[in-house]
Amino acid sequence: MTGVASTSETTVTPRTYLFALTDGGGTVPPELGVARRLVDRGHRVTVLADESLADQVRNTGAMFVPCLWSPAEAFRDYELRTPTSLARGIADYMFTGPAPAQARDTTAALDAVRPDLLVTSSFALGAMIAAEAYGCPFDVLLPNSYPLPATGMPPFGSGLSPVHGPLGRLRDETMTALGARMIDRYALEKINAVRADYGLGPVAHMWDQIHHARRQLVLTSRAFDFPATLPHNARYVGPILDDPAWAAEEEWAAPAGDNPLVLVAMSSTFQNQADCLQRVVDALGSLPVRGLVTTGPTVPADALRAPANVTVVDSAPHREVMRHASLVVTHGGHGTVIKALAAGLPLVILHHGRDQADNAARVTARGAGVAVSRRAPAQRIARGVTTVLGTDDYRKAAEALGQAIRHDAAGTTLMDELETLIPAPGRTTPSGS
Incomplete structure (x- = not known):
């Protein structure tokens, strides 16, 4: 491709981008959405990812290159009961286990594509190491609230809201330091070994590898996240x-009647959510509402018993359904939460893990919904639904937050950052290649 690519607003010089993406379930749609937007603006985009994402990558218009780093089995984080076991599991499965293969595959792709910029998932530390050794600038995509330690930000995964003053700072510093030590205990030595293989010096903490990025691109609205010094x-x-x-192309029909429509949307990946989904269905069955439950790709729709006022399907286009809905019940994944708020819809969140308690804290702190335990009985879930539907303040708060989210989603900041002039880097041959 030569010359320039035109858009209705600007004229951009086509550049070459390489993406190194991990299959993180709910992180895939926003990360591939970034690739699609670059393609639409006339850039050359290649995506290095697991074979499971091949069709999705090609649907963006990008070139797909298969990687060899994906594990054979899904991460069963819902079985890990202690902070220590969870830290070890996250380190082994997401960060250190794939890192050597990520570095090898990314180095080969850098040689083949010779991009102006590498764009990586936040878990792809091996790809970041390869880029750093190669002399190629890299950006990291963070498709949630800001997850790394930052002054004023409650510790990631804690589900806590900010607390101001000395006690709040002490709480955050203590918990953040403890979490960093646990991750470093299981990940730091292995990550530094990969860095050494590629001729790079050690990092003091595992998170420092992400801090070496040219940009950390936080794919959310500042209005949604808690204020902090990043x-x-x-x-x-x-x-x-x-x-x-899995949800974008399906046809759907709203359940019959005029009662409020409640959309239920749980995780794209398996989090042992079938029992929780059944209790949500039972809760909606006891209320004067119409329920539309999308089970996603990991729970078959026929695994749930549904009353007459609840329709259970494998999938439906959530953005379209939300135009007709009055409430969203969800596990609290960032993608579902942010789309519900963008549609002006309040939420009932039954968070399961990962970043979901943090998203629930941000929603409840703004008065845009309530959080209910994922283990709550159907009667308790029904009370949460009734409370939110019956109190207009939740809808007003969701709409107010949604205005800021829609503004940011429609803005140019993402493309401005990615299209900023990138100096041609020097090329080196890493010792680990």
């Missing part, structure tokens, strides 16, 4: 509101 290279660039591939 690193100099972190940027809020607005959310990507694309539906996941």
